[in-house]
Amino acid sequence: MSAFAHVVHAEWTKFRTVRGWVAGMVAAALLLVVFALLAGVSSDQKGAPPVPIGPDGGPVTDSFYFVHRPLTGDGAITASVPALKSSIPADPEHLRPGTVPWAKAGLIVKESTRPGARYAAIMVTGGHGVRMQDGYVHDTAGPAGVSARLLRLERSGDAITGYASADGAHWTKVGTVHLRGLGPTAQGGLFVASPPSVQGMGTSGSVSTAAFGNLRVQGHWAPGDWTGGQVGAESPGFAGYPANTSGAFTESGGRFTVTGAGDMAPAVRETLPTGGTLGEILTGTFAALIAVIVVAALSVTTEYRSGLVRVTLAAGPGRSRVLAAKAIVLGAVAFVAGLVGAAVAVPLGLHLAEANGVYVFPVTAATEVRVVLGVAALLATVSVLALSAGAVFRHSAGAVTTVVVAVVLPYILMAIPFMPASVSTWLARVTPGAAFAVLQTLVPYHQVASIYTPYEGYYPLAPWAGFAVLAGYAMGALAVAAVLLHRRDA
Template identity: 50%
Template sequence: MTTTTATPYRSTQAAARDGFLRLLHGEWTKFRTVRGWVVGMVTAALVTVAVGLLGAAGSSISCSGPHGGKCDHSVPKGPGGQEIRDAMTLVHRPLTGDGSITVRITSLTGRYPEGGRQPADGDPGATMLSGVQPWAKAGVIVKDGTKQGSAYAAVALTGAHGVRMQDDFTHDVAGIPGGVSAASPRWLRLTRAGDTLTGYDSADGTHWHTIGTARLAGLPETVQAGLFTTSPEYVVTSNSLGGSSSNGAPSRATAVFDSVDLHGKAGAAWAADVLGGGGPDAPGAADLGYRQAGGTYTLTGSGDVAPEVPGRGSPAKTVENSLIGVFAGLVVVTVVATMFVTAEYRRGLIRTTLTASPRRGRVLAAKAVVIGAVSFLTGLVAAAAAVLVVGAVERSKGFPTYPTPFATSVRVVVGTAALFAVTAVLALALGTVLRRSAGAVTAVVVAIVLPYILAVAAVLPAGPSRWLTRLTPAAAFAVEQSVHQYAQVAADYTPADGYFPLAPWAGLGVLCAYAAAVVATAAVLLRRRDA
């Protein structure tokens, strides 16, 4: 009895005729001559834009303002054009030319609403508890007028982050750590020399530490210098398997200042303003303000002096809101990419391909280059169109938008195109490994699309959502992130609000690593298995 062993078919064709450019041309010819594949890529681009348009069409922004008028959804803008929060109790005097202001803070206390609910008159269950918020601030400030969003620099003691120097809402530098008490006060100083502001802090008023400097270009000759206190909204977030919900209401901070020393050409009298508090009829407005007893100033403030970020109740849209249809486009691209190889297995044409090109690794590489390039172009067109068209619809419906630097917008669009390309290569490789379209498409959707939907739709609590978008191929969606996480702004910073745990290109790198591993596996199996 004789036993025979089947070996994979190998062509005897000369390798010299098997050039890589010839392979690329051949694979491109295959792709463009199959009408279904070309239509599939066009469909992927259209679906990406269409789903974004459906999302924009299904959203609205409306409410009734005072006396039946429309609400004002505008948000103050900072010197750099970014949306900001600029609310505080401010005691100030005009300062002309160079000068400095020095104070001592002996106390910083606060109150916040129980359960994050807005206290209401006659509601005994809604109470204010004692406690200062971590990013409550009290200190000295030099500001270009009292208009919200005007340029400023400040040195402030915070509730839980020590002394900080901040300027123009987005910049933050740490000073002396720790809290404050009558036995352990904090001395703060801010000096002006032209457009340059320098911040100092001290534990004893004798030995001073330089925190940092800020240059406020275009600062006028006369500015407002003084004391301020503010305290951000207290928010309680409840997590569950179905997502998360938040309750938030204003908190209060009260600071006691003494040893106030204003050097330079200053106005004679102090003036007091409550900035951004919603007016004297706003809830809790009666608690805000200041009182002076001799050389001691007590300020009670509420609000925040910081950049506005998504996820804190703002209706403003980001550039990635226009790209919510990307996941749908990826599904279509995945189907086309898997069929680009599985169709040859199903019809037996893979033998012809490998006969003409016996170097199987090169065949796989050529297919990957062609499908990757076509998918990149598809994603580029889809992302650019979605950003322009969907963004225009959102603006026409009255939604404010977060300003996005041009370079960031380009990175988002190009990064989305790269996401399409790498996903297509991954799908092609899985199709080569499994030889079946259904299995490969299902695997890609489960690995990339499903974790993304679970994370951004807030189906899961914030913790699991962050891990999904850190460890799975869905991390690549971070490449669409345009928003910035600020250390001085307390927010959830979850994928549902557009914040991913990895940096944009690092997130895409996770998907690239998965794709590289599957491509390597596919190359090995393609060489070892019979066609």
């Protein structure tokens, strides 16, 4: 073995022979599990309406006002949308006109009226022009630069093609989508959706009314009247209509006026507040970090308090090597504690959530592995940061306080609901707390206006980018510790 291997071996022996330190690391792992347990048993949503699931397995919001007729086989529908007006609550009793950028009015072909069913739609929006959307998560922009108000949707088998036109003479194809498994009979017609309006740190339900003209249908539409109704009125992602409003449609002389609320979109945290996340199951990460910080800082500061550091450095005069050996041992132990704790906590938390009827935003197996490894890496890196602070301060209270303030305090501040988004986003970018991004499993959608803050589970940095911020701090602190360890007398 090399001399460095001997130093690492010695530091490992040192670590494992102090019962309190081993207990502290075991406690870190247990805290992850205990918080998962608490999160699991404290929430009970048995009997809550099911969350609509989209074609790709993700949770969706599927609530809108639908004016429809069955379409059995191929066909087409054309209409103009000369007006789309939205209203936002000015106070609980009154509405005022406002802009809802993703308010939608247009034509749709949908497998059925069941929430979560496949669809393709072409629409005008409150602020984003003509769009063609399908499968809840797909969004295609229509022709830019022209105020296209004429829309057309054609069905041919399972292929749905959307067109837009400004004058009725020149049509631009926006896109074609295939609705796999679409049966012969689908529901087609007009729709209006009006997602919640983002106002400051919250959202409030909006309602929109669209005027439709020149409605023409071709092909195999069922004869008879148009049927109006709210899709997904009971679904958990639907906040309902503002006071004194409701979904409705009227027809007079070929002109339709449709009022609707809700959205057809992937569910985000704000629209599905009852949904849990992997990050919430791993809330114990911050507590585990505190345990790791205390153990890591004490493992070096106690050496200064007792004078043991002189024995250590007399046995290993290569001071950088001693510091590196300590970092390797602590980092490895913290990594294992995080890995074991998170690997137990995640399935346990998911199981309890399922048993209690709590919907958890689904993640792929790869994401689950990434989150568990992320927690382990977070604990390991913070242990190196705390070790370095211990070597710099040579004082337990100073080292522990500094690292807790640097790492855990930003997380706690980010967890305050009324923290301004600018502040929490800043904290999640520049402080070591940015590394909590490893817990995120939610992704923001450009076509859903919502509140994407760390509090809601959305971090400004990608998981490993956030982790890299912490790693930068840890490496910097380790370098400072190494320099000071060399310069100062032991």
